[in-house]
Every structure is written in structure tokens, then in C-alpha cells.
Amino acid sequence: MSEVYDVVIVGTGAGGSTMAMELTQRGLKVLSLEYGPDVRPSQLMSMEMFYQAFRRVPYPELKPWLSGRPEPNWNNGKYFVTKQESNYTTVGEDWRWRRYRLIGGRTKFWNCMSPRFSPRDFMAALEDGYGEPWPITYQDIEPYYDRIETMAGFCGGSIDHPECPKGKYMPGAPFRCGERIAHDAIQRIGNPALAYLQSPMAIITRQHNGRAPCHYCGHCVDGCATASKFDGAQVFLPLAHKTGRYTVRTNSVVAEVLIDPNTGKARGVRYIDRETKQDGEALGKVVVLSASAFESARILLNSKSRQYPNGLANSSGQVGRNIVDHIQCEGYGSLPQLYGMESMNTDSYGDGAYMPRFNRSYQKSLGYIRGFGIQSGSGHGIASRYSGFGSSLKKAIKRRYMSWFGFGCFGERLANPETYMEIDPSGEKDIYGIPTIRIHAKTGDNEKKMFKDMQNQLRMLLEACKAEDVAITQELSPPGWSEHEVGTCRMGKNPKTSVTNAFGQTHDVKNVFIADGGLFTQSSEKSPTVTIMALSLREAEYLAGEFQSGNL
């Protein structure tokens, strides 16, 4: 591949697909390299019921991924990379997460909860003095949120809330019975800080740019066959292809960024073809890493040269540091108001409701900083924890079938010096000969205090809804569990304490950009994807401008 592209992008997830679309539309010639295969929506086969799969698939191959539904998304398991396969090691607490290797990246299987960061989220470090401040404000990013939401098509978020700004949303799906009850019950508490809103989702409920509206099958996390849920590969990459300036190469494992020793700038990347195991070079005038927070950092750290002995763009020593994700706590139960209700379809999409952060007024007395938000959903469920056996158990399960109700908290973790990743010093390599990573993780006191508060709040909220058979998570979720890891290449004004500037351009190497969760300085309590997309869009605009004026 001797052609020199304007931009080589590594990865096709939320950041990579946004970059590809915007850069090609601005006239640049772009090549994307994707680790995984190209997967068509029809291959996802996501509506097969468990009993059907069980009949035709040998049990050991049947991999029921976490799911509260009677049918597994076992077929998609092959696009997940497990710990055994990716061969990373951990020190301290175990880092437990799944990685995804296919076109579209994590956006293929995400739950697509998409709240914007609030103005105060961008000010968090300035308010409480913890961590590196964001180099941008909400006003800087707001127009890009607007554009992402308009282009991709988002729904929900019925009310503008100081902790959860209303975006450009279509009407969302109406609340299910359980969510109606929770909404009314929380209003009855009468605390204005508590709001139970339609959740902002990256789903279209109306026809949008030739895409069909949501068909409410409830399989969002198995991939959306109709692209009604945002999926980078099905929504943004087709727009890039339309320009005629876009090429994508799948099954290409990027090992390092290639450096021109004369200029000190990047000249492309070295990759390994996953099928032939052959080395190749993809040349570009600009390199964008959007391979996920950990993988982008791994590529940088593996790109050692005489000029950059500590890894590329790492003069600050911050590459791989400042990792944060979310802590989680779940609480669920049965709503007796719905016992014995006739069966009906409660699938729709993921969690129907979102409770924005509400802890600002009291958290000081509990001695922790930062917040958590709560996702909430309801529908059919098996009350499998009902005690005993026999016809009483059978009757109880049937009676409670339509009454399942739950909350799930996501709370911010604080970056700490003991949570970081590095290239494994033991020299461990993966099957492509690329050095693997070692992850260090530690949960701090702030997380423990916040978790305790989450448990208490969930208990009170479930009580307010009069839920029965209540079960609340007793154990703090392990690091990585939320799959919201961010922060390995944080942005900032000071090149000594940050890896990139406010546009994702690395301080050290002008023509290397980062466009994924790695850029975050703090995780806030909100799901990161829509913010990754908005940051990438802003970055693409800047990159194209700089490129066209010859500054790169």
C-alpha cells in the first residue's frame, strides 16, 4: 500500500467513524484501519430465541452474554475479545472488561444512553480542585453536540435539566408501566433535585436521512439490523464512502506509528494483516488514533524511536495515566402495583428513564466529591430469587412477571496515581508480536463512599416506588466493568501535564491526533460516547483547517 493518504485513522468506533465522515466531507482523502472484520447487520442474527439457538448450537459454543432476556446474543460473542485472547495482565485490582473488534467498534453493541455533559461537568476540577481541568467549556462543545445529535438522530430527554442539558432530540418512546409508577412516585417525594426523565438515546424514533425508525425489538446491545440505533459503521461510514474519498481496511492490527527521522513527524502506521499475518505500512500525512483509550495509548507507548524513547507523544509521561471509568450499583425489585398484570410487549429500547445527578446538596456531609446518575427501566422479568419451590414458586413468578423494575447507578471514579497502564515489562507479546499491556488499578476512598451513598439512595428510591423483593448490589463493581474507560491521553493546556491540546492534537507531534475516550480529563458520571463523538467532530474541523492551511 504505497499510496499516501491525507489522513490515516486507526479504529472505526465512535471517534473514528465521526472523524472519517467529517474529514472526507471536508475534502480530505482518508484511510481507516480496523482491527476486526466487516460485519453486516444481517450477520448479527439477533432475534433468535434461546430455545431456537439451544436446539441448533452445541452448548459449549452457546455463550449467553449478560442479559436479562430469555434469548442470548451468543452469536455476537465472537466479536468480543476476552482476557485470554487479548493477553493483558493486571496488578492490584483486576481490570474486568470486554473489548470489541469489528467495524463500528463498541458502537455496534452499545446500549446508546447518550446524555450530554453539563456545563458544570466541564468545570468539575476547577470547582473541587481535583485533577486536571478540561481545556474547554460547555460553550465550546455545545454546537458539536447539536450537530452530532442532528446528524445521527437522537431521541428522548424530555426536560432540560441543569445536570443534563436537553439536546436536539426527537420524541422518545413513552414510559412503560413501571417507569410511569417510578416517575409518579419520585414526584410524590417532592424533592426538586430528583428528576425522572426520558433517557437521551442515540436512537431514531422517526425516519431520518433514509434510515428507518426504531422497531422496538429490544435488542440494542446485540447490534441494530436497521441502523435505527447509532452505529458508526452503519450511520457515519456510509456518508464517508459517499464522498469517494474514503477507504477502509478491515482485519488490520496496528502495531505502531511510523516516524520520519528527519522531520520527527509521523508518516503513517505499521499494521499486521490479521488473516495473512503479513506486515504492511499505511502512509498518511496525518495519523489519527481512535482505537479506544487503552489501545491508542498502547500504540503510542509501543512507538518508540530515537526521538521518542518513552513512546510517542509522551514527553509529559502522561500517556497511559489518569485512567478512570465508572463505578456501578444496581437495585431492582418487583412492583406490587403490577402484580398479575396481563402479559404485554415491554421490550422497546434499553433503559427508558434517566435520573440526572442529584447529590450536590448533601454530598459534602458524606465526605465525597463528584456525582452519579441513575438509569432506570422496567418490564418483564423472572423473580428467580423468590424463595422456596413448588407451585407457590411457580405462581409467584407468574404473578410478578410483568412487574420487574430496576435502577442502575453510574458514578465517577477519580483518577489516581495507582491506576494506569503500561507496556508489560516482562516483554509479553500478543499473537501478532505486539507488546501487550499491564493494567494497574486501585479503587479509592471516594469511590467507596459514593458507592455507599448509591446503595442508600437506591434503597430509598425503591422504597418510594413500594418495590418488593428488593436486591441491591453489595459489592463495588470492579474497575473496567462499566466499559467506560477514558483518560489515557488527556487533553490540557499545559504540555507538561497533558498529552494533547484542546483539539486532540498531541503536544509533541503536530500530525498525530487522538480521537477517543483517551482525551477525557474526567469521566463525569455520564456515559462517554456522545462526548467522544462531539469532541471528535470539533477535532476533525480543526484538523481539516490546519491541514488545508499547510500547518501539519
Added chain:
Amino acid sequence: MDKLFETILNVDRRQALRYALGMMAAAGADPLMLDAWMQQVRDSARSGNAGAKPRYRPLAEGNPRFFDAGEYKTLTRMVDMIIPRTDTPGAADAGVPLYIDIIVNSDPALGAKFRNGLSELDRAALKAAKKNFADAPEPARIKVLESMLPSQAPGNDFFETVKAMTIVGYYSSEIGLFEELHFIGNEALSNFPGCPHGGHSLDVPARKAGVASTVQDPVRKWPFPSADNITWEEL
């Protein structure tokens, strides 16, 4: 596309309907058209099946491969006591014993647990009624299982494992889903109505005495997110 549609149609009617809708939706079909088309499919399905009760198949059919005849008989008795046949089919009708056999057959650790657990069950029945568990009179069998209910009881871990697998197996079988629960879902809709009742009272309806609700274990462990360590209880 037509050919694909036909192939799918031959596989499974219920599924075909969904895929067809998915494909039409992908082509950007108008929601109203989807509605009309959906109604057509429903009508034709109804007229084709007029009067006939659909036959739901058990989750698994055939002979056990892991358990011997005695063990299988004991297991069948046990799962049928956990979810018995009432006015709807029970766990044995739904093929749960064979479902458990298939899973246990692929997992040596689970195999040992079952072998041991089932023989303990027989031992307890022999002690109480001088008969194997499967042949013991019902009151004796109930006593044996009840003695395993407290979380500190020796057989509790085995009982909970069997109970969880029985529940997953039964309620994910065609029989459990459709005959028992009247499951509606996993289909393409042109519109999601949400709560069709216009809201609900927040008050809990008065309860008959003696049906107090209990929860056996409020602790939820985080399962390891790899294919090899998924716990079935989480399904």
C-alpha cells in the same frame, strides 16, 4: 432479497415474521405500511391455524448423556418438584432435565457437583423414608428439599444450583415462555405504546394474609465478563 426471505420463512414462521419486518424497516418502509403489513401477517397466521392449538416443543428432546438412569430419574423428580405441572406444564414437560444434562455434560466441575448432590439426595430420602428420592412418597421428598432451604444447610448450594438452572431452563423454553408466561415480545413494532393504561395507582393493593413476600439473597455478585465464566443465574 426474495430468496433470502424464502429461506428464512422455511426455517421458522415466528422468526420469519420478525426478519421480514426488520428488512422492510431497513429499506426505509413507512411505519403505516409496516402496520398494515403486520396485520396481514397476523390475519393469515390466524386463519392457517384456526382452532388448532399450537404445539410447543420442549427445550431439549432425546436421551441423557451424562446422567445414568437412576440419577436422571432423581433429577427429573427434583426439577418437577421445583416447578411442578399445575394447570400448565411443569419443568419435566419442558425438557428441563435434558437441558441440565446437556450443560452438565460439558462442564466437569458441575458434573461432580451433580453426581454428589444427587446421591446425597438419595441418602437423605433413604434415611427419612427408606426409599430412593425418586420413589419416596411426596411428603418425604418435600421434607428433604425443605431441609436444604436455609442458606447454611449442607445441601443448600446444590439445591440453589438446580433451582436456578430449572428456572432458566423452564422459563426460556417455548413451553415456559408461551404456555406459562404468555410471553409477548422479541418482534418488530411500528410503534411502542409504553404504558397503555394511562398510569397506575401508587398504592399497593391489599394482600391476602400469608402471601408475604420474601427475598432469599439480596447479594448480587459481579460475574466475570468472559464467556467461560458467565453464571447462568444471571440470565
